[in-house]
Amino acid sequence: MRWWLRAIIFSVIFSVIWVGVVGVVGYITTDVFLAGKITQAQDHALSEKFGDLASSGIPLVWFICFLALWIRARRTS
Numbered sequence: 001m002r003w004w005l006r007a008i009i010f011s012v013i014f015s016v017i018w019v020g021v022v023g024v025v026g027y028i029t030t031d032v033f034l035a036g037k038i039t040q041a042q043d044h045a046l047s048e049k050f051g052d053l054a055s056s057g058i059p060l061v062w063f064i065c066f067l068a069l070w071i072r073a074r075r076t077s
Contacts, residue, residue: 003073004066011065018061019054026050 030046038046
């Protein structure tokens with residue numbers, strides 16, 4: 001399998017994991033730890049920040065996957 005195809009597969013898998021982890025942390029933060037202590041507007045703002053974190057981390061995940069597998073492909077060939 002070509003290195004870039006493997007990088008795409010790993011990138012998709014780790015992107016889903018990244019979004020899941022950020023989503024779970026955001027849910028636990030806003031709906032468990034801060035439940036009843038913050039207003040609806042504050043809850044919405046925090047949820048928006050966690051969404052921004054999840055979406056801004058995806059290019060970094062893709063970059064790391066492509067870089068790691070590109071280096072590995074260069075080392076083995």
